Every structure is written in structure tokens, then in C-alpha cells.
Amino acid sequence: MSWKQIVPLMEQVRITTVGDNELVQVVYVPEKITCVGLGTDAAVFVHSEYPLYAYKVYAPGREKKLENEEKAYRMLGENPYFPHFYGKGPNFIVLSYERGTNLYDCxxxxxxxxxxxxxxVDAAIQYARERGxxxxxxxxxxxxxxxxxxxLIDVSEYVREGNDRRWEHLKEGYRLFYRFIAHKKIPRPVIEFVKKRYAKQQGPGFSVKSFGASLFRKLFRGKEKNLSL
Incomplete structure (x- = not known):
């Protein structure tokens, strides 16, 4: 079954933005269509009878994001690291629906x-760089x-210049600290607290080791003796 068969339904989906850094809100979704993901620019939907496809619908005013993401997926081509790009509609792109658990939920x-x-992830990044x-x-x-x-999903930023170092910081944090929390369930408020602290502190001279050690002592008071880096 072609993804094009439900384009008329997808064109009925309505979403709206709330703020620059807030998740979009879903205003209307036709029957048999389910929202499976929300972002600050778009929302992702699947149809119960077309489970292979994910439709990423962009909010009004986010047309440049759609354009950038389409360009990035076309440049990536067929590969084992990113979703397959099928095509686009007036305000959405169509990708392979990638099941699994994102690392935040892990x-x-x-x-x-x-x-x-x-x-x-390192291999995927290298592949994307080789594609320009x-x-x-x-x-x-x-x-x-x-x-x-x-x-890896959400590639609209891949066409921009500059290095935000987010992956380098995540990878360093994994190397230094993941063994202390592996297999443990981390409460969402704790993750959000770390995200907000990171957003405020990361910049020139930022040290993942110092940042992580400070947070560990704050969040796991009394267990500092277990922290050996």
C-alpha cells in the first residue's frame, strides 16, 4: 500500500505552536490516525492501516524546518542509520516508521x-558527514x-553550520557516568533537571567531568564515595 493513499487524510491534521521552545499541540486528528511523537516544530503521526509509514507534520510557520529536513534526508539517501525518506506533502514529510525506544525513555x-x-551513532555521524x-x-x-x-531521527539541523557539541558531551557523559546508573530507572524530573542545568552551563570551557561530578553529588548525596572517575 502506497503512502500516497492517505495524503488527503494527513492534510486534515492540524497542529499549532505554543512557544519557541514548547512542544506543538495537536488540534485535530482524523479517525485511525495516531500521534506518536511531539516536537517543538512538528508532530509525527501513523495510520493504523499503513504501519510502515510515519508522517511528520510541521506547524504553520515552520516551513523552513520542513525544507531543511527534506534536503537532509535526500542527501542521506539509502542507509542503515536513518529513516527511509519516501516523499512529502504540502506540510509534511513521509518516512519509514522506526519502532524502538529513544535513549531518553531508556x-x-x-x-x-x-x-x-x-x-x-558515531558511525551514523561519520556517514552523514561523508554525504556533505x-x-x-x-x-x-x-x-x-x-x-x-x-x-537517528530529526535531521533538519544537519544542513546548518557550526558544532553544538551535544553528541560529544553525551558520549563523554556516557563514558564517565553511565556505569553508575546503568539498568536503573531515572525519574523524569531528574533528567529534566539535568537538561536545564546543562542548557545554562554549557559553553566555552564547559567540562562534562566537572558538570557530571557536581550533579552526582547533588542528586546522590551520601554516595560520593562510589564516584571514582
């Missing part, structure tokens, strides 16, 4: 994140852990 659910996943892109904005929610590896 932390919440206590799902182990293996070293192999980190190496595969600049991988950036790579964070926990943009990495999906699957049975046979990982998938």
Missing part, C-alpha cells in the same frame, strides 16, 4: 544502553534504540 525505563549503540552534511542537535530523544541497532 533512562526512564531502566533499559540498558550498550557501548555498541554509542559506536553506531553537518550532524548536530543529536540528543537523547533523537536516538532510537532498536533490536538490531540504532536509528
Amino acid at each position: 533512562l526512564i525505563e531502566g533499559i540498558y544502553i550498550p557501548k555498541a549503540a554509542v559506536k553506531q 552534511l553537518n550532524p548536530r542537535d543529536i540528543h537523547l530523544k533523537n536516538i532510537i534504540l532498536q533490536d538490531n541497532g540504532i536509528r
